[in-house]
Amino acid sequence: MEYAVRGAIVTRAGELEAQLKKDPASLPFDKIVMCNIGNPQSVGQKPITFYRQVLALTDYPQLMDAPEAGKLFPSDVISTAKHILGNMKGGTGAYSESKGVAALRQMVADGIEARDGGHKCDIEDLWLTDGASVACHHIMKTLIRDGNDAVMVPIPQYPLYSASLALYGGTLVPYYLDEDKEWGLDVADLKVQLDKARAAGKEVRALCVINPGNPTGNALNVDNQKEIVQFCKDEGVLLIADEVYQENVYAEGRSFTSFKKVVRDMGLDIPLVSMQSTSKGFYGECGRRGGYMEVCGLDPDVKAELYKLASVGLCPNLSGQVLMGLVMSPPKPGDPSYELYAAERDAILSSLKRRALKLVSGLNALEGVTCNEAQGAMYAFPKVSLPEKFVAEATASGKMAPDALYCMKLLEATGIVVVPGSGFGQVEGTWHFRTTFLPSEEDIGGVVEKLAKFHAEFMDTYR
Amino acid sequence: MEYAVRGAIVTRAGELEAQLKKDPASLPFDKIVMCNIGNPQSVGQKPITFYRQVLALTDYPQLMDAPEAGKLFPSDVISTAKHILGNMKGGTGAYSESKGVAALRQMVADGIEARDGGHKCDIEDLWLTDGASVACHHIMKTLIRDGNDAVMVPIPQYPLYSASLALYGGTLVPYYLDEDKEWGLDVADLKVQLDKARAAGKEVRALCVINPGNPTGNALNVDNQKEIVQFCKDEGVLLIADEVYQENVYAEGRSFTSFKKVVRDMGLDIPLVSMQSTSKGFYGECGRRGGYMEVCGLDPDVKAELYKLASVGLCPNLSGQVLMGLVMSPPKPGDPSYELYAAERDAILSSLKRRALKLVSGLNALEGVTCNEAQGAMYAFPKVSLPEKFVAEATASGKMAPDALYCMKLLEATGIVVVPGSGFGQVEGTWHFRTTFLPSEEDIGGVVEKLAKFHAEFMDTYR
Secondary structure (H helix, E strand, O other), X not given: XXXXXXXXXXXXXXXXXHHHHHOHHHOOOOOOEEOOOOOHHHHOOOOOHHHHHHHHHHHOHHHHHXXXXXXXXXXXXXXXXXXXXXXXXXXXXXXXXXXXXXXXXXXXHHHHHHHOOOOOOOHHHEEEEOOHHXXXXXXXXXXXXXXXXXXXXXXXOOOHHHHHHHHHOOEEEEEEOEHHHOOEOOHXXXXXXXXXXXXXXXXXXXXXXXXXXXXXXXXXXXXXXXXXXXXXXXXXXXEEEEOOOOOOEOOOOOOOOOHHHHHHHOOOOOOEEXXXXXXXXXXXXXXXXXXXXXXXOOOHHHHHHHHHHHHHOOOOOHHHXXXXXXHHOOOOOOOOOHHHHHHHHHHXXXXXXXXXXXXXXXXXXXXXXXXXXXXXXXXXXXXXXXXXXXXXXXXXXXXXXXXHHHHHHHHHHHOEEOEEHHHOOOOOOOOEEXXXXXXXXXXXXXXXXXXXXHHHHHXXXXX | OOOHHHOHHHHHXXXXXXXXXXXXXXXXXXXXXXXXXXXXXXXXXXXXXXXXXXXHHHHOHHHHHOOOHHHHOOHHXXXXXXXXXXXXXXXXXXXXXXXXXXXXXXXXHHHHHHHOOOOOOXXXXXXXXOHHHHHHHHHHHHHXXXXXXXXXXXXXXXXXXXXXXXXXXXXXXXXXXXXXHOOEOOHHHHHXXXXXXXXXXXXXXXXXXXXXXXXXOOOOOXXXXXXXXXXXXXXXXXXXXXXXXXXXXXXXXXXXXOHHHHHHHOOOOOOEEEEEEOOOOOOOOHHHOOEEEEEEOOOHHHHHHHHHHHHHOOOOOHHHHHHHHHHHOOOOOOOOOHHHHHHHHHHHHHHHHHHHXXXXXXHHOOXXXXXXXXXXXXXXXXXXXOOHHHHHHXXXXXXXXXXXXXXXXXXXXXXXXXXXXXXXXXXXXOOEEEEEOOOOHHHHHHHHHHHXXXXXXXXXXXX
């Protein structure tokens, strides 16, 4: 099991950061810039005020009784906190039901229905979790009996999928996203890979789709989603939709449509798991570890197993539960908090869009580097044509994959931390890295500049 | 995998609660009393003010800038929140290091050193976790390669151990706590069970000890702990110390001593994992899902595996991390918050002690019921001599173990929810149940009374 987003390069970054503190002049840069992980608040993004105000009141409800409360908190913050606390025994200090507080699941369900044009969401299908990672673990654990059970995973993929499959002893069946077609998903290739796995005796139980894509940053269009749904129906495989970037779509003419909506619009009821998180979107509340999965069309026995798994952990953290409810049921136009909420949201999203454009155009200006548009998510995943001489040198040393060595050199020269493509999987003989576009608007220009300078020198050395 | 504390009886309790809401007159009781789980705030215990004040400020730091802040929060609350926020990039909204924020681990380490008479605690040995359950899962996953790997677990045990062993495919080697000796741990029996397992070809990798005990409520004395440590050293097994009830010791003349202190006082450095949680103690902050494990004397390769496992989850929730730091480094005498903190702490602990006494003496007054003193933790685990006629009837019906059926009847008659001994394991042919003594002082008398009335009628029916 490997986990590239927290691998050797990140460990080295930690060492360099400690060295910078002790002896700032000893390195050719003055700070470490973490572009390895979608962690917006660690690089300066501010939390959405409404969420934090409600969290403060649910943590310390006496604040509501203080005479100053009305001055410190808008009335909808207070009423939301009261609604939440009034519907949970023991407040945020008590274990909730294993699936999460019913009233918070209702807030999530309301948000899902609003998002999906009114298609029903039953709170019995909802499981609040400590982030989407936990949801993925529960699903994998439930699906995998032994190495014969397989799950189809995109390449490149977010390593949560390969790691959880390795952990529970299942088989990963790769399918390849097409870099030349904006990292699109080719259903014909799905079928080829599925048949190959079946011919090898594997029982393919599920197909994972990450939309918007991680690390690729692509956003699927509805026609493509329909084909995927039809494929899952025809082949009898569970569709696992990682939709944690559902509020991160930047490309003109693109928007997010949930797989649940696609399925329902097609008049179907196929087995489907959709995952969402408080960590992504414009909120980027990674530290709260809030998430949910909506589980539709699954056998009651499978749901009973999921329930047991959730029970062993007793319940997800209540702070994350509260936040997940708020994220899916935010202030509405006319609410006292709405204007500030909408202004904060729009400022973050439009800034992310500008940063994505700046980064991708900077990458495309580098020699031997091509990068698809970052249509969504928080990442660009450029292809780097590494010089043969460098690949040979890296391969001969046998210590690191060539792309990992490239990323290590980038770190040592610039302080910029990115993740090598080999951590996500890539077509053999191609090399990539994943970088977030999360550094602030003041910083992102510097990142592009330093990258360009490093890359030019690197090419001069190895061309 | 089964999880009794959230099993069939709890599910039935949920149904009855819904029925009570709809039609209060349809049942012979007016409320459900949850004695199935150590969840103090769900049954009315109030949170410690200091903790919640710091949490509110770390969630919503702008509060500190409000002109009213000085009136609303004592100065040490503000300085503690500032210290914490000053030492984490991105506050509670960012992923931290996989092991948790270094400054919070330092607060935990300081607390461990103070508790253990100055024995050193290195923050590199500390892993903050989403509650002790996650720590247990990480350890089990790291220890268990296949069904040949075994872990010694007390009987009766908290089902987290059997469930996690089942999940990762390991073997549970039981050892029996001696009910006639205050649920003491007999090291001679440990050796018998270990040899038996080894003779059967198992590799026994660890010994779990729960101290204070769950479900037994016993508190080990230091001489007994020394024997256990010596056993682990002699046999080369890892000692896993579940010490989540370390601040719940009520019996006169008993106090908690950590296994780490025992090991260090013996001049040893054996492999040891100690787990702690924000959910227990006098704080009972179950909803925050905070915990830590201190991992001493383990091979660096094993620690590297643990690090990878933690990395796949990215990090424990920040709210739980903050609370774990506060729990281990609470206000000190002289601090502005100290008096209130100490008063709240002492009121809860002395009330728990009174409730434990009342419950255990009530249980011992029942026909055919004996119950050891609840020296610690939050539970009593009485032995019930079920009448032969009842055992035969239950066995014949084949639906539930006799003790489970007893607990179900108790629920249907009184609304009191307890957990059958079969969910924790017990000597064959004996029957128990676990009940918390967490209902409030006003309620606990009613619980004892209703239990007595039910039990008398039950005995009249089946005697």
